[in-house]
Structures are given as C-alpha cells and as structure tokens.
Amino acid sequence: MSYTLRGRLESRLAALLPVVAAAALLALAEHKYWPVEAAALMLAVGIALDATVYHAFLSYQPGWASLPLGALELALVVALMHVAGVMAPLGQAFALFGAGWLLAQVLGHAGFPLLRLSYAEDGGELGRLGAAAAVSIGATLVAAGTTAYALSPPVVHLAAGVHQGPLVITHREVLVGDRGSVVRGGIVVKANGVTVKNVSVVGGENGITVENVRDTVLDGVSVSGARLDGIHVRLAGVMIKNCTVDMIGNHLGQGIDISYNMDMGMSMVEGCTVTGGMEGITTHSSMTQVMDNQVSRTTMRGISVTEMSMGMVMDNEVRDAHGIGIWCNDRSMCSIENNTVIDTTGAGYAILASFQSEADLRGNQLAANPIGAAAIESSEVRRDR
Amino acid sequence: MTVAIVGSGLAGFTAYQTLRRELEPEEIAVFGLDEDPAATFRRRAAAIRQREMRSESDGHCRPASFPGLSFGAAVRRRSVRPLVDTVRDRFHPTVPEFLAHVERLRSRSGWERSLHAQRIESVRAVDGGFELDGHGTFRHVLVAPGHPGLNVPDELAGDPRVVHAYEPHDYAATVTVVGAGLAAATEWLNALAAGSEVVSVRRREPVRQQLNVPREYLSRRALDHFHRLPAQERAARLASLLAPSYPTGRQWDEPLAHAAAEGRFRVEERVNGARQVICATGFRRGYAHDPLLARVVAEHGVETKDGWIVLARDGSIPSLTDATRTLALAGVAAQWAFPAADTLTGAKYIAHGFLRRCRTR
Numbered sequence: 052m053s054y055t056l057r058g059r060l061e062s063r064l065a066a067l068l069p070v071v072a073a074a075a076l077l078a079l080a081e082h083k084y085w086p087v088e089a090a091a092l093m094l095a096v097g098i099a100l101d102a103t104v105y106h107a108f109l110s111y112q113p114g115w116a117s118l119p120l121g122a123l124e125l126a127l128v129v130a131l132m133h134v135a136g137v138m139a140p141l142g143q144a145f146a147l148f149g150a151g152w153l154l155a156q157v158l159g160h161a162g163f164p165l166l167r168l169s170y171a172e173d174g175g176e177l178g179r180l181g182a183a184a185a186v187s188i189g190a191t192l193v194a195a196g197t198t199a200y201a202l203s204p205p206v207v208h209l210a211a212g213v214h215q216g217p218l219v220i221t222h223r224e225v226l227v228g229d230r231g232s233v234v235r236g237g238i239v240v241k242a243n244g245v246t247v248k249n250v251s252v253v254g255g256e257n258g259i260t261v262e263n264v265r266d267t268v269l270d271g272v273s274v275s276g277a278r279l280d281g282i283h284v285r286l287a288g289v290m291i292k293n294c295t296v297d298m299i300g301n302h303l304g305q306g307i308d309i310s311y312n313m314d315m316g317m318s319m320v321e322g323c324t325v326t327g328g329m330e331g332i333t334t335h336s337s338m339t340q341v342m343d344n345q346v347s348r349t350t351m352r353g354i355s356v357t358e359m360s361m362g363m364v365m366d367n368e369v370r371d372a373h374g375i376g377i378w379c380n381d382r383s384m385c386s387i388e389n390n391t392v393i394d395t396t397g398a399g400y401a402i403l404a405s406f407q408s409e410a411d412l413r414g415n416q417l418a419a420n421p422i423g424a425a426a427i428e429s430s431e432v433r434r435d436r
Numbered sequence: 437m438t439v440a441i442v443g444s445g446l447a448g449f450t451a452y453q454t455l456r457r458e459l460e461p462e463e464i465a466v467f468g469l470d471e472d473p474a475a476t477f478r479r480r481a482a483a484i485r486q487r488e489m490r491s492e493s494d495g496h497c498r499p500a501s502f503p504g505l506s507f508g509a510a511v512r513r514r515s516v517r518p519l520v521d522t523v524r525d526r527f528h529p530t531v532p533e534f535l536a537h538v539e540r541l542r543s544r545s546g547w548e549r550s551l552h553a554q555r556i557e558s559v560r561a562v563d564g565g566f567e568l569d570g571h572g573t574f575r576h577v578l579v580a581p582g583h584p585g586l587n588v589p590d591e592l593a594g595d596p597r598v599v600h601a602y603e604p605h606d607y608a609a610t611v612t613v614v615g616a617g618l619a620a621a622t623e624w625l626n627a628l629a630a631g632s633e634v635v636s637v638r639r640r641e642p643v644r645q646q647l648n649v650p651r652e653y654l655s656r657r658a659l660d661h662f663h664r665l666p667a668q669e670r671a672a673r674l675a676s677l678l679a680p681s682y683p684t685g686r687q688w689d690e691p692l693a694h695a696a697a698e699g700r701f702r703v704e705e706r707v708n709g710a711r712q713v714i715c716a717t718g719f720r721r722g723y724a725h726d727p728l729l730a731r732v733v734a735e736h737g738v739e740t741k742d743g744w745i746v747l748a749r750d751g752s753i754p755s756l757t758d759a760t761r762t763l764a765l766a767g768v769a770a771q772w773a774f775p776a777a778d779t780l781t782g783a784k785y786i787a788h789g790f791l792r793r794c795r796t797r
Contacts, residue, residue: 053657110658111651114523164502168454169788171494171501172781174655 052159053111058175059101062163065177065184066155067094068191074147075195082202082244083266085139087195089132089147094188096127114160121152138290140317209234209250217255220245237277240267240287247272257283258296265315269294281328282307288315291323298328302350310335310358320344331369334360347371353392357381365389374399376420379410379430388413395420404430411435439794440568442556442728443580444468445476446497446538447767447783451578452550453541454499454787455794461546467556467568471548473497474538476582480602481531484622484716488528490647490683493518495529495780497541499787505529505537525646558731565761576794578786579732580766583778584725587717589614592707601716607632608712612704615716616642617680621688623716628695635710636703643681649776653677654785659774663749670772671742677775680718719768729769747773750789762793 054062071094074086100123109116125148132139163170167177177184204223209232216236220226223242228250237255238247239262246268252258258274258281261267265288273295274281281296281304289309296306306325309318310333318339324346325331331346335358342365346353353369356362357380368391369376376392376399379385387410392401401420404410406428413435417423426432439455441448444466455464470476480486489495493504506527509518521527529537541547552571560567565575586600592614599605601619607630613623616638627634652658665673682688695701707713722743723729729745732738738753739746745765748754751773752764764770766786770777774785 053652053655055656055660058656113525161502164500168457168499168791169785172655172659172785172788174657176656 052171053174054106054109055174055176056102056106057181058173058177059106060098061177061181061184062159062175063094063097063101063155064188065163065181066158067097067151068184068188069154070147070151071188071191071195073150075191075198078195079198084195084199085137085144086147087192087199088135088137089128089139089144090151091192092128092131092135092137093124093148093151094192096124096131100124100127117152117156124148125152204244204246216252220247226250240264243267246270251275252277254278257281259283261285261287261289263287268292273297277301277304279303280305280308281325284309284312284318286311286315288312289318291318291320293321294323296323296325296328299326299348301328304328305333306331306346306349308333308335309337309339312337312339313359325349330355331372333357334362336360338362340365342366344368345370349373351375352378353395354378355380356383356385359383360385362386363388367391368393370394371396372399373397375403376401376417377403379404379408381406381408383408385410386413387411387415389415391416391418392420393418397421400425402432403427404432406430409433438565438575439463440465440467440566440572440574440577441580442467442559442568442577443582443767444470444473444551445580445582445767446473446780447582447778447786448578448580449473449538449542449547450497450780450783451580451766451787451790452547453497453545454784454791456545457499458791458795461549464550465552465572465574466547466550467552467554467571469553469555471551471553472539473542473547474535478535483602483604484619485626486531486622488530489534490528490618491780492525492647493522493527493529496534496537497780497783499784499791501784505533508537509533557728558735559728559763561736561756561761561763566756566763575760576762576764576790578762578764578766578790579728579769580783581726581728581769583719583768584722584729585720586715587720588715589717592713592715595713597711598713598715601714605712605714606630608710609633610710610712611635612637612707612710612713613716614638614707614713615680615718616640616682617716617718618682619718620680620716621682623714624701625688625691627714628691628700632700634695634701635708636701637705637707638680638703640679643679644684645681646683647776648681648779649677653775654781659749662775663773667741667746671744674744674771674775675742678771721768723769726769729765732763741772744772745769749773750792751777751786752789752793757793762790764790764793766790 071090074090077086078084206225209228211229211231213233216234218234219239221241223244225246227248233251235253239260243264244266249271251273254276257279258277261284263286267289269291271293275297298306306328313336321342323344327348329351331349331353333355337360340363344367347370349372352375353372355378360383363386365388371394373396376395400422401417402424404426408430410432493506494501496505506518506522556569565573566577567573592598607627611627611632612635614637723745751770756763768778774782776782
C-alpha cells in the first residue's frame with residue numbers, strides 16, 4: 052500500500068487504540084503501569100518512524116515488509132523500555148507488542164478497508180475515524196497517566212539522622228531516605244507494593260525483613276550489623292537493586308536470603324555488594340535472577356541456588372569464598388553465565404552442582420580456585436561448546 | 437430511480453456492486469447490451485490467450501479491497517500459497533478464477549433486475565439531472581463506455597496481413613508483433629510457443645512494471661500531486677504514465693532470451709515482409725472516438741485537454757455536477773482523474789467517489 056503521511060499516522064493510531072485501551076484496563080486491574088508505559092512507547096516509536104523514516108523511504112510498502120518493520124519497532128521499544136526503566140516482564144511485554152502488531156495487520160488488511168471503502172486509495176487515511184482515534188488515544192493516555200499519578204503510593208521521606216527501629220511498614224508507600232538517614236534495629240515490610248529507597252539500616256535481627264507480600268522494591272539500601280540475615284525475604288516477591296550488605300563478623304547469617312517464593316514470579320537481585328556472612332546471596336525454592344553483584348569473603352558459599360530453585364546467575368564477581376563460589380544444589384536448575392569466581396579458599400569449588408541439580412555454564416572466568424567446576428551426587432554440569 | 441449506469445462492462449459492473457451496498461437493484465438502472473459484464477474482457481483475453489490477470493488479489497469487482505481473490509484461491513487450491521504470494525505481491529488470479537468471481541457476483545447481486553438492454557446514445561443535462569435517450573431522467577449518472585475501439589496504426593490499416601491482438605487469430609510461421617505492452621509481450625510468447633519466428637516492432641523499449649502504473653499512483657500518495665498539476669503538465673504526465681509496459685519476471689524474460697539465442701526472436705524498427713502482422717497496439721485513445729462522450733462534450737461545452745475530458749478528482753464532470761446531480765465517467769474515460777481508471781482498482785476508485793455523490797440524493 053502507498054500510504055500518505057497522514058494515512059500512516061491515522062492507521063497507526065486507530066490500530067493501537069484497542070491496545071492502549073487494553074493496556075490501561077490491565078494497568079488499572081493490576082496496579083502495574085508498565086502496560087501503559089509500554090503501549091505509549093510503542094506509539095511513540097511508531098509515530099517517530101512513520102514521520103521520519105517510513106514516509107520518506109517507503110513510497111510503497113508491500114505486505115511482507117510488516118515483518119521486518121515490526122521486528123525493528125519491537126527492538127526499539129524494548130531498548131527504550133530498558134533505558135526508561137520500564138519494569139515490564141519481558142514475555143508479557145512481547146505479548147502486548149505481538150498482539151498490537153497482529154491487530155494492526157488484521158485492521159490494515161481487512162478491518163479498515165471494510166469500514167472505509169476508499170481506505171487503500173486514500174493512502175490509509177481514515178477521515179473522521181482517524182481524528183477520533185487520535186483524540187481517543189490521547190485521552191486514554193492522559194486518563195491513564197492521571198490515574199497512575201492519583202493511585203501512586205505516597206512518598207514518605209525519612210529525614211537525615213538516626214531513627215530507632217524496627218521500622219514496620221504496613222501500608223503501600225515509597226520510603227525514600229534523605230542523605231544521612233539511618234534506621235537502627237531493622238525494617239519490616241508488611242504491605243504489598245512497598246518501595247524502600249536509599250535507606251541505611253544498622254543492626255536488627257534481620258536488616259530488612261520482607262514476608263508474605265508482593266511487589267517490594269529495595270533500591271539503593273545499605274545494611275550492616277544484622278544479627279541473622281542482611282535482607283531476609285520469605286514468601287514474597289522482591290526486586291533488590293544497587294544494595295550494600297555488610298555481614299563482616301556474622302559467620303552464620305546470609306547477606307541476602309530469598310526463599311519459598313516460587314509462586315510469586317521472578318525476583319531479582321542486581322547490582323549489590325555483599326561482604327561476609329555464611330552465604331552472600333542464597334535462594335531456596337525460588338525463581339530469582341542474580342545479576343551484576345559483587346560477593347566476597349563469605350565463610351561458606353558466595354552465591355547459592357538451592358532447594359529446587361530455578362535461577363539465572365549472571366555477570367557476578369565472587370571472591371574469597373571459603374568453600375564454594377557458586378553453588379547449584381538440591382534439584383535446582385541453574386544457568387550460570389559470565390561470572391568471575393576467584394580466590395576461593397579451603398578445599399572448595401569455584402562452581403559446584405550437587406544433589407541431582409543441573410547447571411548450564413557459559414563464559415565464566417574461574418581463577419585461583421582449588422577446584423574449578425564440578426558436579427557430584429547425580430548432578431550435571433553442562434558447558435557451552 | 438435516481439441512479440443510472442451507462443455501460444454494462446466491468447467498470448459499470450464494479451460501480452454497480454458498490455452502489456448495491458446502499459441501494460436496491462430497483463433503485464439502479466444499468467444500460468448496456470451485454471448481460472455478462474465480462475463479455476468483452478472474456479473475448480479479448482481469449483484472443484491473446486491470457487491465462488493470468490495482471491491485477492493482484494484486490495483486482496476484483498467487490499466494493500472493498502478485502503477479501504481479495506487470493507482467499508478464494510487458497511480455499512479452492514487447498515493451499516496457503518496464494519496468501520503467501522499476496523503478501524509478496526506475486527499473486528495473480530487466473531482468468532478463469534476472475535471470470536468465475538464475476539459470475540458469482542452477477543448472479544447474486546440482482547444485476548439482471550437493474551439491466552436494461554438499451555444502448556444510450558446521448559446524455560442530456562436537464563433540470564434535476566440527466567435525460568438518457570428518452571429512458572428517463574436520473575439525478576446521478578455514471579458513464580462507463582469502455583474503450584472506443586481497437587487501435588491499428590494508420591500505415592497498417594487495410595493491410596490484409598494485419599490482425600489486431602484482441603481479435604481471434606492463429607499464428608503464421610513468421611509473425612510480426614507491433615507494440616510494447618502486456619498484449620504484445622503475451623503475443624510474443626504465444627507465437628514462440630506456437631513455433632513461430634517472432635519480430636517485435638516497437639517505437640520504444642517497453643517499461644517493465646508489475647501494474648499498469650507505478651503503485652503510488654493507486655493512492656493519494658501520488659494522486660494528490662497529480663491532481664494539482666496544471667492541465668498541460670497533467671496531460672503530459674498521463675501520457676508518460678500510460679506508456680506501454682509489461683511486468684518483470686523470469687516467465688517473460690527466459691522464453692524471449694532462449695528464442696533470441698535460437699534466432700527466433702528479434703526487434704526491428706518497422707514492419708517488413710512478415711506473413712502475419714499482429715497489432716498489439718491497444719485501443720483508440722481520446723473521448724472524440726466515443727460517440728456518446730463526443731456528443732456530451734459538444735452539447736454541453738465540457739472542458740477538454742489533449743483528448744481527455746477534464747474531470748474532478750472523483751471522476752465527475754465539474755461543469756455538470758453539483759450538490760444535486762452528478763455526471764461522472766468510469767473506465768478508460770476517467771484516466772484524467774485516476775490514471776489507472778481502466779483497471780479494476782480504478783473502477784473501484786471511481787465507484788467509491790460516485791457512491792459518495794449519490795449519498796446527496
């Protein structure tokens with residue numbers, strides 16, 4: 052079809068209208084705004100390409116071109132989601148994009164020509180329908196944005212200085228620590244949808260406890276002096292980013308312990324520095340991605356994925372573990388890629404799979420360890436060819 | 437009745453199908469001598485032994501481009517190939533498939549109830565519409581007269597060796613084909629397949645393109661600019677757009693290359709001593725060759741340019757059309773409005789514009 056510029060824009064807006072509306076409804080139902088953000092990015096990428104590239108270079112667009120152009124737009128949308136920090140589950144984001152693309156094909160080839168007989172000869176222009184689609188899409192996005200703003204959790208600022216804990220959070224909120232704010236005695240998260248940002252925690256039974264809740268985000272927190280675990284997660288879904296956990300002197304606790312949340316979807320530990328403790332980062336019966344962390348000086352294991360966990364351990368640096376650098380244990384399935392494990396001490400392993408576990412290894416750097424990678428007790432280590 | 441179509445060929449038939457979305461058969465009068473709207477096309481396609489349409493999936497007579505003919509072909513052939521070919525712009529319905537499609541539409545659209553087997557020889561503007569040869573006054577009239585006769589170059593007129601490509605014929609041992617369009621290319625292959633030696637006589641190298649005109653001229657993308665051209669430039673652009681062409685593809689090139697290598701195909705500048713001369717030179721061009729259109733122009737002082745009746749972008753004649761009545765042209769006579777008006781896509785374009793005009797009734 053030979054689109055006019057107006058035709059391209061009107062066709063795109065009209066085809067995306069149901070997607071934007073569905074995304075807005077989904078966001079309202081789930082209290083997650085990534086669908087609207089993703090749909091808005093799809094719209095922005097599409098309009099930008101229409102106006103700058105497609106119109107200039109595609110005087111005629113054959114049907115088959117929808118596939119490569121769709122792939123290009125998907126790549127740009129995913130990249131922009133990453134840059135803009137849109138926290139979307141990738142599978143669902145792909146599904147949203149795929150549904151939008153498919154709907155656009157069906158409407159472009161069948162729906163619009165049936166609705167408007169002169170659709171093809173008008174170069175994709177939809178007349179009043181096009182204008183209505185533009186207004187509707189704008190109104191939907193504005194409404195979704197306004198709703199998101201109105202329903203967004205309250206932001207609570209923790210002033211600089213020492214606050215006596217334990218601090219128990221029982222409502223959905225964003226707790227932001229001002230520079231120099233410290234909570235002594237730990238934080239306990241007891242509500243869904245809580246974000247804790249830039250707060251230092253000193254002492255406490257656990258530094259931060261998250262139990263039986265969903266959608267917790269710990270961003271930029273630092274924990275030290277916990278008697279048991281630095282960050283203790285049970286039956287809860289969490290995203291832990293850019294944290295510091297100091298467990299020096301605590302020979303029995305875990306730096307970050309995420310357990311029994313297999314039914315909560317994917318959790319994540321990313322960009323954290325964990326020092327000391329018996330285990331640096333450990334997951335039990337969990338689906339957790341452990342990425343870009345630095346773990347050192349643990350008394351037993353640096354990173355462990357155990358008790359039927361499924362986990363991806365990527366791009367981490369594990370140093371000075373006394374025993375095992377990365378452990379895949381107890382019928383777990385582990386993907387262990389691009390990690391650096393060095394200076395493991397004792398009679399230990401850089402990477403060990405044990406008790407009927409499966410570990411896929413790719414691109415890991417193992418140096419100065421007593422034993423490199425090994426499998427014991429009916430386990431398997433597969434190395435990428 | 438307020439709406440009339442003059443001409444019962446494919447352009448008139450396509451307009452009829454579009455009008456039928458909003459009008460009953462009794463509300464539309466169709467004037468023409470052929471009950472079968474594809475009769476003329478059928479004769480010409482048979483004469484040049486055409487097997488496939490040049491048009492693609494949307495080259496049909498239904499008002500909307502969807503569903504295209506590839507859907508039916510996929511079902512009949514029990515194959516997704518037609519759909520895949522459509523996505524690649526490679527699907528061309530066979531002539532029998534197209535004719536069957538026309539017949540299906542004809543039989544279920546009430547065409548016979550609207551058809552009046554009369555030849556209309558004059559269209560006269562009167563108060564409230566147009567009077568058609570004493571058959572009544574109609575507010576909205578679409579004239580789809582078809583091509584105004586076969587074109588044979590003057591220097592070959594009367595030559596006993598000459599046959600037009602669109603007239604029934606066989607092939608002599610040596611055949612000269614005059615022309616450079618799709619009919620000429622089809623005749624080259626036909627004659628070669630019949631074992632003839634073929635000489636192609638043409639004044640210019642043929643343009644190679646999939647459709648009759650570049651695809652952007654099928655939509656407002658290029659049409660908006662075309663419609664804004666001053667009359668002289670527009671006539672010149674039209675002349676260049678309508679230069680003879682035939683599609684690209686190995687099915688055309690390979691047989692010609694093989695025949696040329698064997699010395700059975702060559703290009704020459706003029707007709708020589710061939711025993712048979714096939715004129716694949718298309719049709720006469722210009723309203724003056726059509727008695728009905730010539731009379732409309734003469735009686736109403738309609739504006740013309742270089743043989744074309746000057747039309748509005750929807751194919752209507754501006755000086756005879758207003759909010760209360762419409763006189764529009766379809767088919768080859770409407771190329772001033774839509775360069776590919778002599779195609780099925782063009783017939784739909786004109787039909788859509790005419791339907792919009794009829795909504796003022």
